Amino acid sequence: MPPRIRMEGLDLGYFEGRTVYDHVTGCLIWVKGSIAGDGYAYCWISRKPYYGHRLAFYLKWGRWPTEAMHSCDRKSCVAWWHIEDGTRSQNTRDAYARGRRRPKRPESMHNTHLDWPQVREIRRIRAEEGLTYREIGERFGIAQNTTRYICKGQTWKE
Template sequence: MAKRIPKLHLTQINRFWAQVDRSGGPDACWLWTGFVRPNGYGNFGVNYKEYKAHRVSYFLEHGRIDNDTLILHHCDVRSCVNPAHLFQGTPKDNSQDAVRKGRNTRLFGEQNGKAKLTRVAVLKIRRLYKAGGVFQRTLAKQFGVSEATISYVISGGRWKKLPP
């Protein structure tokens, strides 16, 4: 379960917004300019604890986050903290959201440890990996499969008939 965000003092709130690029206007993604974790989420430290920046943003906007809920992105940009792009959801909502956006992932046969990826996901993984700067481990996490599957996808394997 995600950490509960404490009530923030004004100086902490100001420090939060000082790390956000809002230059694109109210409808744009507001990108976190502070530390971004390897998984793509912005990181905000309060009293020696680390919180996901987009969760803090949602918390500041709404004053609360229900227990056991995730804060999800409409825009699919993990480092975005624009409250207008965020919504509260369950882990189930998250996987449905992922499927709808083509980020996912598992079709059938998961039980035998061979999670399958959609064609769209395979192409996306290859594109992301080719662009550089991303670990196979990170991709595995993002797409909900094993590192071995990611490695297999990148090297060709079962999906080699797809365009590179």
């Protein structure tokens, strides 16, 4: 049942700055909000809690999923291209369960041009040259937050 809250003015941009893109898996990892006891990302809107992945599905498709499922099996992922409504596509769900399908990737994200050599260089610069995240980010054309998550090993895990 759709909640009676004001979702006007809220769009997928909501996830900007709250998530970081994982270039390896194509996941959008929730890093700024909360993680529920069951491992799923959640957030508060108008003093009500919402699962991040369900919210992502809603903001993308304009309806709430009956049963949102991750094609990537990553509970903290809110990538709407990884969220499917399980009850509406039983076949799809079965296919994922049997490992026949691979999670999709987005068509474009601002930092998809990063690769492992660049990530290692970013970490090296941070460790050896002591540049700020902002300075490193500008050098590589990525957000300050993205740089920080990389340096802290929250993304691009070796």
